[in-house]
Amino acid sequence: xxxxxxxxxxxxxxxxxxxxxxxxxxxxxxxxxxxxxxxxxxxxxxxxxxxxxxxxxxxxxxxxxxxxxxxxxxxxxxxxxxxxxxxxxxxxxxxxxxxxxxxxxxxxxxxxxxxxxxxxxxxxxxxxxxxxxxxxxxxxxxxxxxxxxxxxxx
Amino acid sequence: xxxxxxxxxxxxxxxxxxxxxxxxxxxxxxxxxxxxxxxxxxxxxxxxxxxxxxxxxxxxxxxxxxxxxxxxxxxxxxxxxxxxxxxxxxxxxxxxxxxxxxxxxxxxxxxxxxxxxxxxxxxxxxxxxxxxxxxxxxxxxxxxxxxxxxxxxxxxxxxxxxxxxxxxxxxxxxxxxxxxxxxxxxxxxxxxxxxxxxxxxxxxxxxxxxxxxxxxxxxxxxxxxxxxxxxxxxxxxxxxxxxxxxxxxxxxxxxxxxxxxxxxxxxxxxxxxxxxxxxxxxxxxxxxxxxxxxxxxxxxxxxxxxxxxxxxxxxxxxxxxxxxxxxxxxxxxxxxxxxxxxxxxxxxxxxxxxxxxxxxxxxxxxxxxxxxxxxxxxxxxxxxxxxxxxxxxxxxxxxxxxxxxxxxxxxxxxxxxxxxxxxxxxxxxxxxxxxxxxxxxxxxxxxxxxxxxxxxxxxxxxxxxxxxxxxxxxxxxxxxxxxxxxxxxxxxxxxxxxxxxxxxxxxxxxxxxxxxxxxxxxxxxxxxxxxxxxxxxxxxxxxxxxxxxxxxxxxxxxxxxxxxxxxxxxxxxxxxxxxxxxxxxxxxxxxxxxxxxxxxxxxxxxxxxxxxxxxxxxxxxxxxxxxxxxxxxxxxxxxxxxxxxxxxxxxxxxxxxxxxxxxxxxxxxxxxxxxxxxxxxxxxxxxxxxxxxxxxxxxxxxxxxxxxxxxxxxxxxxxxxxxxxxxx
Numbered sequence: 117x118x119x120x121x122x123x124x125x126x127x128x129x130x131x132x133x134x135x136x137x138x139x140x141x142x143x144x145x146x147x148x149x150x151x152x153x154x155x156x157x158x159x160x161x162x163x164x165x166x167x168x169x170x171x172x173x174x175x176x177x178x179x180x181x182x183x184x185x186x187x188x189x190x191x192x193x194x195x196x197x198x199x200x201x202x203x204x205x206x207x208x209x210x211x212x213x214x215x216x217x218x219x220x221x222x223x224x225x226x227x228x229x230x231x232x233x234x235x236x237x238x239x240x241x242x243x244x245x246x247x248x249x250x251x252x253x254x255x256x257x258x259x260x261x262x263x264x265x266x267x268x269x270x
Numbered sequence: 271x272x273x274x275x276x277x278x279x280x281x282x283x284x285x286x287x288x289x290x291x292x293x294x295x296x297x298x299x300x301x302x303x304x305x306x307x308x309x310x311x312x313x314x315x316x317x318x319x320x321x322x323x324x325x326x327x328x329x330x331x332x333x334x335x336x337x338x339x340x341x342x343x344x345x346x347x348x349x350x351x352x353x354x355x356x357x358x359x360x361x362x363x364x365x366x367x368x369x370x371x372x373x374x375x376x377x378x379x380x381x382x383x384x385x386x387x388x389x390x391x392x393x394x395x396x397x398x399x400x401x402x403x404x405x406x407x408x409x410x411x412x413x414x415x416x417x418x419x420x421x422x423x424x425x426x427x428x429x430x431x432x433x434x435x436x437x438x439x440x441x442x443x444x445x446x447x448x449x450x451x452x453x454x455x456x457x458x459x460x461x462x463x464x465x466x467x468x469x470x471x472x473x474x475x476x477x478x479x480x481x482x483x484x485x486x487x488x489x490x491x492x493x494x495x496x497x498x499x500x501x502x503x504x505x506x507x508x509x510x511x512x513x514x515x516x517x518x519x520x521x522x523x524x525x526x527x528x529x530x531x532x533x534x535x536x537x538x539x540x541x542x543x544x545x546x547x548x549x550x551x552x553x554x555x556x557x558x559x560x561x562x563x564x565x566x567x568x569x570x571x572x573x574x575x576x577x578x579x580x581x582x583x584x585x586x587x588x589x590x591x592x593x594x595x596x597x598x599x600x601x602x603x604x605x606x607x608x609x610x611x612x613x614x615x616x617x618x619x620x621x622x623x624x625x626x627x628x629x630x631x632x633x634x635x636x637x638x639x640x641x642x643x644x645x646x647x648x649x650x651x652x653x654x655x656x657x658x659x660x661x662x663x664x665x666x667x668x669x670x671x672x673x674x675x676x677x678x679x680x681x682x683x684x685x686x687x688x689x690x691x692x693x694x695x696x697x698x699x700x701x702x703x704x705x706x707x708x709x710x711x712x713x714x715x716x717x718x719x720x721x722x723x724x725x726x727x728x729x730x731x732x733x734x735x736x737x738x739x740x741x742x743x744x745x746x747x748x749x750x751x752x753x754x755x756x757x758x759x760x761x762x763x764x765x766x767x768x769x770x771x772x773x774x775x776x777x778x779x780x781x782x783x784x785x786x787x788x789x790x791x792x793x794x795x796x797x798x799x800x801x802x803x804x805x806x807x808x809x810x811x812x813x814x815x816x817x818x819x820x821x822x823x824x825x826x827x828x829x830x831x832x833x834x835x836x837x838x839x840x841x842x843x844x845x846x847x848x849x850x851x852x853x854x855x856x857x858x859x860x861x862x863x864x865x866x867x868x869x870x871x872x873x874x875x876x877x878x879x880x881x882x883x884x885x886x887x888x889x890x891x892x893x894x895x896x897x898x899x900x901x902x903x904x905x906x907x908x909x910x911x912x913x914x915x916x917x918x919x920x921x922x923x924x925x926x927x928x929x930x931x932x933x934x935x936x937x938x939x940x941x942x943x944x945x946x947x948x949x950x951x952x953x954x955x956x957x958x959x960x961x962x963x964x965x966x967x968x969x970x971x972x973x974x975x976x977x978x979x980x981x982x983x984x985x986x987x988x989x990x991x992x993x994x995x996x997x998x
Contacts (some may be wrong), residue, residue, distance in 0.1 A: 140538035149483035150476020152611050152663070153537070155699040159933035162613060166494055183448050188872055190476035206474035210466055210899055213333030213907055215473025216613040216663025216985020222474055241942035248938040250613045251333050254904070 119183055121146075132179045139163045139174040142189060150219045154248070161247035164220035165189050171227035173246075174255035190219035198226045198268060205263035213251035221247050225261050234265050262265035281783055289438040291317040293398040293445060294326070295390060297365040301397050303445035314394035315344050316358075317402075320423070321434030323350060325391070328360040328367035328376065329634055330384040331469065332612070332662040332669070333907070334962040335900035336383040338467045340391050341647040342897055346459045347395025347452060348433075349419035353776025357468055362637035362657035373747070377636030379670050381863035384896055388958050396449035399442075405439035406431070408793020454894070454955065463898040469661070474697070481617045481633045483659045486692040489619065490519060491540040492683045493696055494529040495547050497707045501556035501928030502780045503527040504549060521547060524682045531683040537696055557782050557926035561711070564923070567778050568713040571734035572602060576774025578753045578830070580762050583772035591728035591770050595719025597809050601789055601802065603716075604987045605735075605794040606920035608709040609936060610787055612782040614663020615702045616676040620684045621692035627654035632677060633662030635669035639743075640677045647681045653779040666788040666911065668957065672742035675783075701926055704928040707785035708921050710736035712757070714798040719770075726821075728770040733758055733795075737777045738784050756786065760967065761793030764830040765861055766803075766821040777779050782923065788911055789963040796967030797916075797974065800858035801984070804975045814857055814975070815841055835952055836868040836889040843950050844870035844887035853884060856966035856975025864959030865892040871972040877981050880998030883913065883973065888949045888965065893956035901961045902949040908942075908965020909947055912937025916970040918991035943997065 121128045123146065132147045134260030142151050142165070142218065152175055158173040165174045166188040193199030196255070202225045205211075212218050228235055228243040239260050249257065294313035296302045302315075316324045325341040337357050345355045350825075360367045364376045368927050370386040372379075399419055406424045407414035417426040424431050433778055458467055472478040507530050509521040521532045530549050534540035559721025579585060591739045592598055592707030618632040628648050634640060637657045645652045662669060678696035687693060696706075719728040737754040739745050748755055755762070758775055787793060807817035815837065822834040837859045840846075849855050852874050859868035872885040888905050897900050918937055930936045970988075978984050987993045 132827070133765045136538050143483075144485075144536040144538065147485050148476075149479065149485070150612070153482060153615070155933050156541075157699070157932050160613070160699075160938070161368060181749040194475055203471075203474045207466070207470045210470050210903065212467065212470055213335075213903060214331075214613060215469065215478055215663040216480060218473050219476045234591065237945075239996075245287065248613070248933060248940065248957065250611060250666070250938060252907045252914065252939055252944075253903070254910065254939070254941040254944065255906060257941060 119154055119179055121182065121187060122185065123187040124189060134178070134180045136147060136179045137175050138165070138177040138179055138182055138187070140205065141179055142174060146237055148189050148191050150159070152216055152219055154217065159248070160217065161220040161224060162217045164223040164247070166193070166223060166227065169230065171224050190223060193223060193226055196226065198229045198264070199266040201264040202226055202229065202260065205260040205268055209256050209260050209263060211256040211260045217247065217249045221249065221257055225257070225264065229268065233268060235261065279654045282863040289319055289441045291398060291401065291437050291441040293394045295366060295394070295403070301393050301445045301447065302443070303397060303401060303443065305441035307434055312360065312363055314391055314867055315398050316994070317398065317433065317435065317437050319437050320433050321437065322854065323348065323354060323358065324358050326360050327357050328387065329378040330359065330659050330662055332378070332633070332635070332665040334389075334904060335467065335897060336378070337383055337469050338465070338900055339384050339896050340387055340401060341467060341468060343388065343391040344395040344461050345677070346457060347392050350422050352459060352465055352468070354422045359659035362641045362655070362883050364638040369737045374655075375638040376634060377638060377670060379635065379667065381865070381962040381964065383962070385864065385956045385960055392451050393449060396451050397445045400446045400449045401440040401443045402433050402436045404443055404849070405436035409436065409439065422905045435648065460896050461894065465603070465897055465899065469898065474922060480614055480663050481619070481631060482663065482696070483613050483662065484619050484620060484631050484694065485886060486694070489692040491534050491537050492693050493532050493540040493544045493698070494524070494678065494679055494683065495532060495544050495549050496701065497530045497551045497553070497556065499556035499558055499659060501554055502551040502553040503555065504530055505552050506550045508548040511546040511548070515539055515543045515546060518543040522686045524679070526682060531686060533687070534723060540696065541698065546824045557923070559926060560924055561922040564778070568604065568711060568734045569602070571776040572713050572715040572732050574776070576732050576749070576776050577728070578775040580753050580758050580773040580775050581771065586770045588728045588730050588770050588772035592717050592719035594729050595721045595727050597720040598717060599805050599809050601805065601986050603714040603794070603798050605712045605797070606922070606988060607711050607782070608787055608915055608919060609703050609706050609921050609930070610666040610668035611702060611936060611938070612662070612664030612666055612668055615699055616669070616697040617695055618677050618680050619692055619694040620680050620688040620713055623656070625654070627656065628658045629658065630677065631658050631660055634659045634668060635662070639672065640674040643678050644681055645673045646677065667786040668707065671785060672744060675707070676695035680818070684901050698848065701930055707783040708740060709787035709793060710784045712794045714794065716798060716802050718802060718806050720806065720810050721922065724812050724910055725770055726770070726806060729768045730772050731761060732774045733761070734776040734778055736784055737779050738786055740777065741780070756791045758795065759791040760860060760862060761799060764799060765827070765833045767830065770913055782926070789862055789966040790859065792963070792967035793912070796858065796860040796862070797971045798904065800860060800971035801974050802966060804856070815846060818859060829861070831909065832866045832891050833859055836866045836891050839950055839952060840868035840870050840887055841890035843889065843948065844872070846870060854976050854980035856902055856972045856977070856979055858975060860967040862964045863989050865961060865964040867905065867964045867968050869968040869972040871969070871976040873973070873976045873980050875981055875998050877995065879978055880996045881980070883944045884998040885945060886969065887949045888947065889952060890949065890961065890964065891952035891954055892961050892964070893954050893958045895951050896955070896958055898951055901951060903950045904961040906947045907964035908963065909969040910939050910944060912969035913944060913973055916973065916988050917943065917997055918989050920989050920992070
């Protein structure tokens with residue numbers, strides 16, 4: 117079936133069967149590879165994108181359910197004020213190691229800061245729990261979110 | 271034009287326009303330089319005519335930092351800022367890009383990237399600097415001794431020009447045989463904590479391209495249906511349901527019958543089609559045991575005479591000394607199989623080149639093994655095989671297999687096609703958890719005897735488990751007198767002076783595919799050594815730090831002094847002995863991969879409501895710290911990797927099939943599991959040693975010691991969550 121996707125401010129018409137995860141349409145059809153495949157069962161958060169401004173796991177979001185929604189991926193989140201602050205903080209603190217989970221970490225961090233501009237360490241841990249990082253960059257992720265909060269406040 | 275061909279036959283003149291200065295090593299190790307027309311040299315540094323400097327990185331980047339570290343070394347020696355140097359990954363070529371710690375193989379592992387590259391890359395950078403300076407001195411008619419390069423600008427008195435001005439002339443010079451390396455007092459980048467990673471921005475904005483992200487025109491996706499039990503072979507399959515899936519192309523049994531390849535137009539079609547495939551298996555040669563049988567075999571081996579007397583001690587005398595001691599402590603330990611589970615599941619992409627060669631795109635950890643495996647599979651001379659290295663989404667050892675497992679799988683799937691379409695092999699997380707290569711299961715049994723003054727009079731240590739190296743191409747190098755050193759490293763070579771130690775080893779049958787896993791044998795040996803040191807100290811009525819230092823007190827022994835040094839720094843930084851009420855601390859110190867790391871773990875909570883890990887304080891001595899912030903990050907990550915697995919992870923088998931499937935039942939460390947990690951680096955003038963692995967070994971025993979100090983609960987069978995300890 118043909119589906120119109122509103123992604124990163126543009127409308128794309130894609131051909132996909134119902135039941136196809138949004139993840140694979142983004143990666144294989146639209147060739148936007150910043151959104152990562154990590155587990156396929158919404159257990160690692162590497163595939164996190166924003167749906168109408170809310171972080172969702174694109175591996176468990178089906179294509180027929182997202183027509184008319186505004187989808188934002190890591191490739192466009194830097195245009196957002198919060199996204200830009202998070203990315204700046206990530207570079208300042210060298211949060212990344214292998215980096216494969218970090219698109220998802222950034223997308224979730226933006227979701228958190230949109231809800232809570234000044235999250236506590238506990239609030240960060242609770243919100244970011246579902247974003248796994250096998251390199252264990254977690255304390256820099258925590259510090260990065262706090263730094264982004266500072267940047268936004270300034 | 272100056273061309274000096276007296277020393278090497280291969281230097282040729284380059285056209286002045288577009289000249290490139292390449293500096294590196296020849297196959298015999300000598301420093302060499304060439305211009306762009308020379309193809310017989312593979313460089314460590316390339317300087318384009320416009321002055322763009324590129325470090326050619328011979329190690330792959332899995333997050334551990336060589337794509338920052340090797341450019342740092344080159345930039346330091348030439349005299350550049352970090353934003354004036356780029357990086358490229360080296361092509362597969364073991365003659366030039368060998369890991370000097372591996373012999374004639376190009377590859378990354380054993381925490382060797384900086385250690386083995388240090389001299390090579392300094393020399394290449396220094397030679398490039400001297401050649402640029404010589405060219406400038408000639409152009410300006412000044413003495414070379416008065417010419418400097420600072421932040422990419424060449425200066426001599428009132429003369430000043432960017433390095434680009436001298437690239438063409440420098441490329442015509444012969445490389446100095448022994449360029450002057452900068453004195454550490456001149457370092458501005460090496461040791462500078464403000465130097466940032468080169469790959470941060472692209473990894474935070476989605477632009478970084480990993481193997482999984484490659485999209486070649488007209489490529490197809492392949493997935494492999496593998497057996498439940500390792501070693502089973504295909505006898506037939508039914509793809510009638512798979513044929514209904516839109517995007518399914520074909521299915522075919524791999525030439526080695528190890529699985530069925532499913533070919534599809536895209537990844538989702540491949541996943542669905544593979545799920546729909548029915549395969550019949552012959553399990554006669556497969557592993558069919560349960561993991562409790564493997565554990566029972568290991569435990570039985572610990573109660574029998576060991577196969578190998580590792581340290582050639584008089585075992586009977588040691589046993590007698592322990593038997594006759596005033597106090598004897600005895601513990602038996604068991605460590606389960608563990609998966610690596612890097613964030614990026616395995617994948618690689620193969621295409622045929624126009625000249626009939628093969629080009630592999632891979633996050634290549636040991637390209638040399640893959641290179642020769644491909645030459646054999648495709649029946650091509652090695653020079654017709656190319657490997658292009660992409661960023662790796664983690665590895666922890668998984669991407670380096672002695673049989674190039676997933677690359678060979680991709681090659682076998684590719685040879686079944688007409689080779690007109692590039693083929694990308696993709697693993698899912700389930701493939702990774704269930705069909706992977708595992709840290710072998712190991713058991714230890716230790717008896718320590720103490721005299722009335724609390725001194726060790728005998729340490730009887732037995733290890734049993736599955737050898738990683740035996741049966742692989744590494745056996746001839748890493749197994750001596752029947753002993754796989756990786757089974758006993760961290761005990762056999764411990765800096766501790768332990769009187770009356772015997773060390774026995776028994777190899778048990780291989781259960782499934784085994785592999786080194788971040789810090790290899792140290793994953794279990796450090797846990798045993800450091801929890802036993804604590805128990806021995808307690809039995810002796812001595813402080814655990816003082817007790818350890820008493821076994822590291824030979825001031826003439828640098829190994830002991832450095833280990834004692836990190837121990838002292840860690841307890842000082844952790845406020846050892848001053849934990850808040852309701853908290854307790856545990857210490858561990860261990861040497862691995864040439865580096866010394868001590869860690870103090872502070873915990874709170876209790877057994878019923880759960881343990882909370884409040885803080886981990888680390889001290890590391892890794893020689894000269896090239897990139898201090900990368901080192902801190904590696905130790906932070908190594909701590910998380912070690913602690914995450916001992917908390918709650920294991921791989922178990924039922925009839926040879928892996929029980930776990932994905933992250934929900936092989937639960938990664940999560941952000942809330944460790945509240946803080948604090949890393950301190952010991953200043954050092956020694957040559958750099960590894961940091962990718964050494965943070966891992968002490969983390970688990972320091973946690974175990976802290977939990978025992980807090981609750982009295984000791985955990986000798988892992989993971990902790992299934993053996994008496996829960997976490998908040």
